[in-house]
Amino acid sequence: MSNEASRPSWNSKMGFILSAVGSAVGLGNIWRFPYVLYANGGGGFLIPYFVAIFTAAIPLLILEYILGSKYRGSAPLAFARNNKKFEWVGWIPTLVSLMIILYYSAIVSWAINYLFLSITRGWGADPSSFFFSDFLGLSDGPLSFGGVNLSVLFGLIVVWGGTFILCSRQLDKGIEKFNKILLPLLGISLLIVIIRGVTLEGASIGLNVLFTPDFSQLLNPKVWVAAYSQVFFSLSVAMGIMITYSSYLPKKSDVVNTAFITGFANSAFEFTVSIGVFGILGYMSYQNNVPVTEVIQSGVGLAFTAFPQAFNLMGGFGNVLGVVFFASLVFAGMTSFVSLTEAFIAPFIDKFKIERKKMYMYVCIGGFAISSMYATGAGLYILDIVDYFINSFGIVFVGIIEAVVVGYVFKLDSFAEYANKNSIQSVGKLWFVSLLLVVPIFLTINLLLSIYTTITQGYEGYSLSALGIYGLGALTCIVLFTLILSKLPWKNKEDLEFIED
Amino acid sequence: MSGIAILFMIAGLCITWGGLGYALYIQFTRGKK
Numbered sequence: 001m002s003n004e005a006s007r008p009s010w011n012s013k014m015g016f017i018l019s020a021v022g023s024a025v026g027l028g029n030i031w032r033f034p035y036v037l038y039a040n041g042g043g044g045f046l047i048p049y050f051v052a053i054f055t056a057a058i059p060l061l062i063l064e065y066i067l068g069s070k071y072r073g074s075a076p077l078a079f080a081r082n083n084k085k086f087e088w089v090g091w092i093p094t095l096v097s098l099m100i101i102l103y104y105s106a107i108v109s110w111a112i113n114y115l116f117l118s119i120t121r122g123w124g125a126d127p128s129s130f131f132f133s134d135f136l137g138l139s140d141g142p143l144s145f146g147g148v149n150l151s152v153l154f155g156l157i158v159v160w161g162g163t164f165i166l167c168s169r170q171l172d173k174g175i176e177k178f179n180k181i182l183l184p185l186l187g188i189s190l191l192i193v194i195i196r197g198v199t200l201e202g203a204s205i206g207l208n209v210l211f212t213p214d215f216s217q218l219l220n221p222k223v224w225v226a227a228y229s230q231v232f233f234s235l236s237v238a239m240g241i242m243i244t245y246s247s248y249l250p251k252k253s254d255v256v257n258t259a260f261i262t263g264f265a266n267s268a269f270e271f272t273v274s275i276g277v278f279g280i281l282g283y284m285s286y287q288n289n290v291p292v293t294e295v296i297q298s299g300v301g302l303a304f305t306a307f308p309q310a311f312n313l314m315g316g317f318g319n320v321l322g323v324v325f326f327a328s329l330v331f332a333g334m335t336s337f338v339s340l341t342e343a344f345i346a347p348f349i350d351k352f353k354i355e356r357k358k359m360y361m362y363v364c365i366g367g368f369a370i371s372s373m374y375a376t377g378a379g380l381y382i383l384d385i386v387d388y389f390i391n392s393f394g395i396v397f398v399g400i401i402e403a404v405v406v407g408y409v410f411k412l413d414s415f416a417e418y419a420n421k422n423s424i425q426s427v428g429k430l431w432f433v434s435l436l437l438v439v440p441i442f443l444t445i446n447l448l449l450s451i452y453t454t455i456t457q458g459y460e461g462y463s464l465s466a467l468g469i470y471g472l473g474a475l476t477c478i479v480l481f482t483l484i485l486s487k488l489p490w491k492n493k494e495d496l497e498f499i500e501d
Numbered sequence: 502m503s504g505i506a507i508l509f510m511i512a513g514l515c516i517t518w519g520g521l522g523y524a525l526y527i528q529f530t531r532g533k534k
Contacts, residue, residue: 013528043509050516204502211506211513257528264521271517275510424531 146377206282
């Protein structure tokens, strides 16, 4: 059977849009964006943020949609169909997505556990000590594994098992249906958190701190780099997801307006969530009679220690809000997790013609086995290091190489022509300038800053051996497997032949 | 909340949700299925 005939496809355009939005809206929107907004000038940060959306995020998203839709293949196939020499460019994001799903499954597992714990507020009076000592059983350092945490292991079984059951089916009956159910549930649950968050006593204190603009920050180059980083990481670009998802679209689909829908939906989600998050933080500061700046946290600390403290302060309603909040974390995490898994699996189906169900089985069993290391006492440390290296170096490098290869080696004109022929809105000079200059320049600055900071300051006080084993180890695996996988022969060489309509 | 904080909060909501609404509107009125 030819690749075209056997290629899965979305049942509807809305199914594709919901799946793409589900992929973009992840845990980072809930626990990273509010802090980035606050730390980079509050309301004033909206200026660089929106500039970055229009000059980098949406142009890159349009490019990935064109690559997938035009060449009808996952990342390696899309690049190989344009030029066989550049198949390797598609394997890097594929392997980046593998590294992410291995630790992302652990975070979703924590959220599943906390969903159950929130019913009885099982974290007790001191959520911080509960999370690090009792729940994770944190060891002395990243090289000391300690014991295996059975609760986290159970959560991992649910994540990988659930993904196999739901996503190994055909695309429209699996991922599409899954997103059509989970995304509205995510919207409803977050809406409840936001409404309650802004109606709490003291919420306005948090919102005041969040939105009062500090315009002097606009002159700080780091704020602009932070804006470009935020929109870049938030939209799930440079991970192969959007190329894979758009490859399941019918031929000649409108990709430009779809990119605007995905980009704005992602921004609307994260912006609105930040209102709820800072409302709750304002409430905490009011109740504890301390400045908001003392209760502000981001990432794991916000979700698993600060918020449980806030739920403790709310009395009976804290239980309800806790369940709703952790349910939204599970929904947001799972919709992103399945998209990353699909981005890793699709290239193997394309290149080696492995049956979808079998491929999902191999990946879910293997993925569970490897991600079990995140259920040990060193899990949080390893996760922190791998996440830092993958985000700071892996994804940023993919963004640069993608823009440079497509912009300077492939013919960007033919991509624009394809997009404009099929879309309601057209791409123009701004799109060219964004991809040829803005994206490579900002991402290169970002990459160089990360390299400089890591060499001179290390990362979070971890030993060089730990950073080398986990961080550089993950990056080395990506490089090594990229070289191997791009050298292996295609099962059907005719799949690489591409005739433009 | 200060007036300027309210202004920036509303501006952010209008741009993000307004942009999404507009993109969806033209998708459903002029877009291909």
